[in-house]
Amino acid sequence: MGDSAHTFLPTSIQGAGQAIEDATTVAICLQLAGKDQIPTALRTSQKMRYIFPCAQTEGYYRYDRVGLTKRMGVETRDIWHRTDWAHFKEDNSYLQLPEPDWVFGHDPQKYAYEEFATAAHAVETGCPYQPRNVPMGNTKTRGNDFDAAKKSFHSLNTSSLVSPAPSVGA
Numbered sequence: 001m002g003d004s005a006h007t008f009l010p011t012s013i014q015g016a017g018q019a020i021e022d023a024t025t026v027a028i029c030l031q032l033a034g035k036d037q038i039p040t041a042l043r044t045s046q047k048m049r050y051i052f053p054c055a056q057t058e059g060y061y062r063y064d065r066v067g068l069t070k071r072m073g074v075e076t077r078d079i080w081h082r083t084d085w086a087h088f089k090e091d092n093s094y095l096q097l098p099e100p101d102w103v104f105g106h107d108p109q110k111y112a113y114e115e116f117a118t119a120a121h122a123v124e125t126g127c128p129y130q131p132r133n134v135p136m137g138n139t140k141t142r143g144n145d146f147d148a149a150k151k152s153f154h155s156l157n158t159s160s161l162v163s164p165a166p167s168v169g170a
């Protein structure tokens with residue numbers, strides 16, 4: 001967990017934030033699974049935080065919470081390193097550090113308690129797991145919040161959720 005599992009660009013401002021979320025999730029999964037189920041607890045924690053593209057997740061999110069917060073840092077870096085000054089003149093919020101609600105408004109403790117049974121079931125049965133701790137839809141991660149994301153989710157079909165991430169500023 002933390003930096004030993006995932007390093008972040010400075011433009012993510014999320015290294016410590018995600019390390020704390022990791023630790024909270026692992027602790028709650030260990031508590032709820034019990035001493036006899038440590039492998040299930042760790043796999044369930046991983047399921048809530050990291051989803052790797054594979055046949056099992058086909059049709060679901062390619063990007064997990066940790067991966068998306070990393071992507072937010074890449075998007076910000078690209079915007080800062082390849083500044084579009086015409087855009088900046090029109091909208092000076094363009095270069096601000098993002099503070100989307102899906103990152104800063106998230107409660108990982110509440111999420112882990114609420115989500116444990118569903119995620120553990122996915123671990124035990126191999127059925128797909130669809131996280132609720134990511135913005136819905138394959139749209140820009142810098143500005144998304146959960147409310148906007150919920151609206152965009154309903155206007156998207158699932159095939160667009162697994163398409164490659166757009167490269168911002170390209």
Ligand SMILES: Cc1cc2nc3c(=O)[nH]c(=O)nc-3n(C[C@H](O)[C@H](O)[C@H](O)COP(=O)(O)OP(=O)(O)OC[C@H]3O[C@@H](n4cnc5c(N)ncnc54)[C@H](O)[C@@H]3O)c2cc1C
Binds near residue numbers: 002004014015018019
């Ligand atoms: C300049 C700067 C600004 C940052 N700003 C932000 C920010 O605004 N927001 C944010 O979220 N993140 C920020 N970060 C990132 C954040 O500090 C890290 O992501 C976070 O500290 C990682 O926590 P960690 O517990 O995984 O690792 P660490 O904090 O590195 O903790 C690892 C610990 O393990 C110890 N250790 C290493 N080897 C051993 C060993 N063999 N035995 C025992 N102990 C050992 C180390 O001494 C250390 O205390 C910033 C980082 C830097 C450098």
